[in-house]
Amino acid sequence: MCPTVPCLCPGRVQDLSCPQRPVQGTSDMPVPRVKLVVTGDDFGYCPRRNRGIVDCFQAGGISNVSLLVTGSAAQNAADLAKRHHIPMGLHANLSEGVPVCQSLRLDSSLVDKEGFFHGKMGFREALQRGHIAIAEVEMELRAQVKLFRELTGHLPCHMDGHQHVHVLPEVREVFAQVLSDFAIPYTRVPVEPGLQDCPWLPLHLRAFYAQVEKDALESVHVFSRYRIRWPDVYLGLTTMGQHMTIPNLRRALGHALEARPSASTTSSSGAAPSASTLADHSDRLLTVTAELMVHPGYPSHPGEGGCGQGPDAFSQSPDRQHELTTLTHPSLLELYAQQRVQLCAFKDL
Numbered sequence: 001m002c003p004t005v006p007c008l009c010p011g012r013v014q015d016l017s018c019p020q021r022p023v024q025g026t027s028d029m030p031v032p033r034v035k036l037v038v039t040g041d042d043f044g045y046c047p048r049r050n051r052g053i054v055d056c057f058q059a060g061g062i063s064n065v066s067l068l069v070t071g072s073a074a075q076n077a078a079d080l081a082k083r084h085h086i087p088m089g090l091h092a093n094l095s096e097g098v099p100v101c102q103s104l105r106l107d108s109s110l111v112d113k114e115g116f117f118h119g120k121m122g123f124r125e126a127l128q129r130g131h132i133a134i135a136e137v138e139m140e141l142r143a144q145v146k147l148f149r150e151l152t153g154h155l156p157c158h159m160d161g162h163q164h165v166h167v168l169p170e171v172r173e174v175f176a177q178v179l180s181d182f183a184i185p186y187t188r189v190p191v192e193p194g195l196q197d198c199p200w201l202p203l204h205l206r207a208f209y210a211q212v213e214k215d216a217l218e219s220v221h222v223f224s225r226y227r228i229r230w231p232d233v234y235l236g237l238t239t240m241g242q243h244m245t246i247p248n249l250r251r252a253l254g255h256a257l258e259a260r261p262s263a264s265t266t267s268s269s270g271a272a273p274s275a276s277t278l279a280d281h282s283d284r285l286l287t288v289t290a291e292l293m294v295h296p297g298y299p300s301h302p303g304e305g306g307c308g309q310g311p312d313a314f315s316q317s318p319d320r321q322h323e324l325t326t327l328t329h330p331s332l333l334e335l336y337a338q339q340r341v342q343l344c345a346f347k348d349l
Contacts, residue, residue: 089160097309
């Protein structure tokens with residue numbers, strides 16, 4: 001079993017004026033055992049994915065989304081987030097479709113002869129061979145942050161990587177620099193407890209996830225150096241698609257419930273802490289923070305959506321609606337209540 005990555009939270013807290021839904025519950029309720037950010041990835045991929053993600057949010061199945069600004073329906077997604085007060089971060093993309101940065105579309109190391117990104121495995125192979133110019137990666141990441149701000153009117157509350165590109169060697173360094181420069185406080189570190197004990201995962205996925213975890217663990221010191229934070233526990237690799245069942249989610253949540261919470265404070269002031277600050281810190285010592293990565297939605301129609309090359313098989317799969325149905329199932333929502341799991345956004349951690 002790979003170890004759970006602790007949350008290193010030495011950095012500052014910035015008010016990014018990010019719209020959000022209030023944290024569920026009130027001050028009269030018991031302190032939650034887990035504050036869980038359920039993030040719907042790929043918001044903006046196509047209108048049907050957008051609609052499904054919004055339906056999932058309104059039904060209480062997710063509490064946060066990650067916007068793919070390169071998606072064909074990114075503007076629609078941004079408008080929906082504003083209308084429904086959905087907390088939103090940036091899903092940085094270096095592997096699917098075309099770059100945001102115009103100067104990188106025709107002649108750069110990031111694209112093939114047709115002007116498209118190299119793909120999930122193609123990007124990794126090009127990076128390993130030394131064919132990716134890291135300066136161009138940084139240019140594209142900055143362009144995506146700026147487009148996010150143009151679409152939404154604010155900076156993202158968090159930023160992660162589409163297909164986990166943000167933890168890859170060399171990429172992780174410029175990724176962290178961009179987050180630091182834009183004061184984006186949170187990211188994702190995809191190291192999932194119990195990943196190696198899931199016999200239902202096919203061998204090729206286990207091998208890919210093992211490499212993702214290795215890259216993520218090697219990113220910890222980089223993100224920490226830039227004072228970037230992430231939740232105590234990451235979940236989601238073992239519960240994707242048809243593997244998202246109530247028993248599997250219960251198992252995954254069990255790892256979060258067994259984890260040790262971070263004792264890091266978020267106060268950077270030299271002043272004596274107030275009674276409310278001390279009470280908040282006490283609550284933090286009792287509460288584990290976690291992120292569950294999910295991909296709900298209604299399946300894309302052929303030829304509709306994507307990032308410039310049309311929708312892929314992942315987005316057209318009925319697995320997207322299966323996830324939506326499972327995440328909003330009354331038995332899962334009851335499980336959250338029974339185990340004192342409080343859904344929230346990154347800004348609420």
